[in-house]
Amino acid sequence: MHSFGYRANAFLTFAITILALICAMASLSDNFNSPSPTSQVQVLNINWFQKKPDGDDEVSLTLNISANLQSLFTWNTKQVFVFLAAEYETPKNSLNQVSLWDGIIPSKEHAQFWIHTTNKYRFIDQGSNLRGKNFNLTLHWHVMPKTGKMFADKIVMSGYRLPEAYR
Amino acid sequence: MGWIEESVASIKSFKIRQALHQAVSLGMIVASALMIWKTLMCVTGSESPVVVVLSESMEPGFSRGDILFLYLSRDPIRVGEIVVYNIDGRDIPIVHRVIKVHERKDTGEVDILTKGDNNEGDDIPLYAPDQYWLQRHHIMGRAVGFLPYVGWATIIMTEKPIIKYVLISVLGLLAITSND
Numbered sequence: 001m002h003s004f005g006y007r008a009n010a011f012l013t014f015a016i017t018i019l020a021l022i023c024a025m026a027s028l029s030d031n032f033n034s035p036s037p038t039s040q041v042q043v044l045n046i047n048w049f050q051k052k053p054d055g056d057d058e059v060s061l062t063l064n065i066s067a068n069l070q071s072l073f074t075w076n077t078k079q080v081f082v083f084l085a086a087e088y089e090t091p092k093n094s095l096n097q098v099s100l101w102d103g104i105i106p107s108k109e110h111a112q113f114w115i116h117t118t119n120k121y122r123f124i125d126q127g128s129n130l131r132g133k134n135f136n137l138t139l140h141w142h143v144m145p146k147t148g149k150m151f152a153d154k155i156v157m158s159g160y161r162l163p164e165a166y167r
Numbered sequence: 168m169g170w171i172e173e174s175v176a177s178i179k180s181f182k183i184r185q186a187l188h189q190a191v192s193l194g195m196i197v198a199s200a201l202m203i204w205k206t207l208m209c210v211t212g213s214e215s216p217v218v219v220v221l222s223e224s225m226e227p228g229f230s231r232g233d234i235l236f237l238y239l240s241r242d243p244i245r246v247g248e249i250v251v252y253n254i255d256g257r258d259i260p261i262v263h264r265v266i267k268v269h270e271r272k273d274t275g276e277v278d279i280l281t282k283g284d285n286n287e288g289d290d291i292p293l294y295a296p297d298q299y300w301l302q303r304h305h306i307m308g309r310a311v312g313f314l315p316y317v318g319w320a321t322i323i324m325t326e327k328p329i330i331k332y333v334l335i336s337v338l339g340l341l342a343i344t345s346n347d
Contacts, residue, residue, distance in 0.1 A: 003170055005341060023314065079228060081264075081284065085246045092272060097246035099266035104227065104284065121289075126269045126278070140247040142264075144228045149312050152247060 026076045027148020033074045039067035039139040039155045041084065047118060049130070049167050057130035059123045059162060063101065065139075066114035072143055072151075073108040080105040081142040086123060087156075088135035098123055100137075132164045174344040193342060212239040213308030218251055219318030220262060224283030225249075232319035235262060237308030244268060244279055244303070249310040252281065252301055254294055260307055263290055269300075277303055 047060040065084060072080050083102035090096060100119040105111050136158045143151040207216040220233045229235065237251055244250065246268050253260045266289065267280035278300035282289040291299055324331040 003173070005170070027312075081228065081247075083247060083266075093269050094272040094275075095268065095270040097268040099246055102266075102284075106227070121266060142247055142249070145313060147314055150249075150310065154247075 023147045027145060030074055030076055030143075030145065030149065030151065033071075035069075035071040035153075037067065037069045037071055037141070037155065039065070039157070041065050041137045041139065041157055043137075043160055044116075046163055046167065049163060049165075051128055051166060052124070055128055057125040057128050059130055061100070061119050061123065062117070063119065064114065064116050065101065067139060068112045069105060069141060070108050070111040072141060073111060076145045076148065078144045078146045080111065081144060083140050085138050085140060086135050086160075087138055088133055090125070090127065090129040090133075092127060092129075096126065097138075098125075130162050131166070133162045134158075135160050135162065174340075189342060211237060211308065213237040213251075215251075215260070215307060218260065218262065219321050221259065221322070222261075222283075224286050225262060225264075226285040228284055229262065229313070230315075232316055232322055234314040234318045235310040236312035236314075238311045239306070239308040243270065243275075244277055244306060244309070250279075250281065251307045251310065252305045253307055254298075254305065256295060261290070261293065262310065279303075279306070 042064040043061055044064050045062040047062060049059045050057075052058050063084070067082065069080055069082060081102065081104055084100050086096075086098045086100055088096050099121050100123060101115075101117055102120065103113075103115075105113075136156050137160055138154050138156045140154040141152065145151075204216075208214060210216075216237050218235050218237060220229045220231055220235060223231060235249075235251070244265060246265050249262060249264050251260050251262050261281075263281040263283045263286075265279055266282045267278075269278040271277070279302070280289055280291070280300060294301070324334070
């Protein structure tokens with residue numbers, strides 16, 4: 001009854017149960033955090049705007065992104081992945097989402113930032129629909145926990161417009 | 168070293184009835200593991216509800232040996248989600264982030280482009296030749312939960328099979344010699 005194997009088994013089972021319980025509690029505690037992040041994005045310049053040889057429109061932007069994501073961080077947060085996407089509708093597609101810039105925020109101290117950058121990923125449309133196009137810029141974030149459930153949310157900023165002519 | 172003698176003694180006193188009992192309980196363990204896995208498949212809607220991260224392409228978010236829980240609802244795929252996809256002709260699924268989505272108005276079909284957070288470029292080189300987009304049917308699930316380190320057990324067992332065999336034989340021996 002009280003053999004070595006029996007005790008080792010009981011000990012292991014107990015240890016794993018407690019560990020799982022602690023992980024679950026750490027993940028559940030994230031729900032008590034109600035974040036209130038803020039963000040502002042300006043399009044400073046249209047660097048160039050053209051139709052590629054294969055017929056798709058491509059545009060290069062200079063952006064000024066500022067955000068305060070400090071309230072997203074809890075004790076169970078490993079990092080926050082933040083990215084800016086352009087979202088628009090075209091006659092063919094009900095939704096186009098194109099990621100323009102992203103970054104990894106490792107800690108709360110770095111969660112208030114501003115950055116002046118050109119788009120890191122190419123802003124290419126499926127087709128030639130970008131002239132005079134109204135689009136939204138959406139700041140998305142993805143909270144990666146030390147353990148447990150991942151959270152994601154976004155701020156939509158509307159009222160951006162691309163020029164009528166290629167340049 | 169009493170337990171070794173005990174084990175030897177219990178092997179010596181092997182009875183057919185006891186052996187059958189052991190076989191049944193072993194069967195029960197295997198069957199219930201299979202039942203849990205299949206139930207998870209039904210609940211999550213994903214053909215593999217739990218995956219182990221094998222590469223470093225999502226560092227520092229996910230490292231090798233971390234476990235991801237997948238869930239595939241009917242909700243459309245959106246930019247920023249971490250999806251697990253399977254390319255035709257490749258047997259290892261890949262966990263990467265969606266960076267582009269184009270959703271068709273008439274059919275609702277989607278074109279998806281992915282990228283690993285730790286990779287320089289996007290995933291087009293990883294796709295099949297002449298494939299530029301992922302479609303819905305490539306997606307096996309989206310990651311919703313995360314558990315660190317636990318997957319190392321499976322990585323070690325697949326890379327050093329000898330450990331797997333030692334483990335199985337020790338467990339088997341324990342199952343045969345246990346009296347309860």
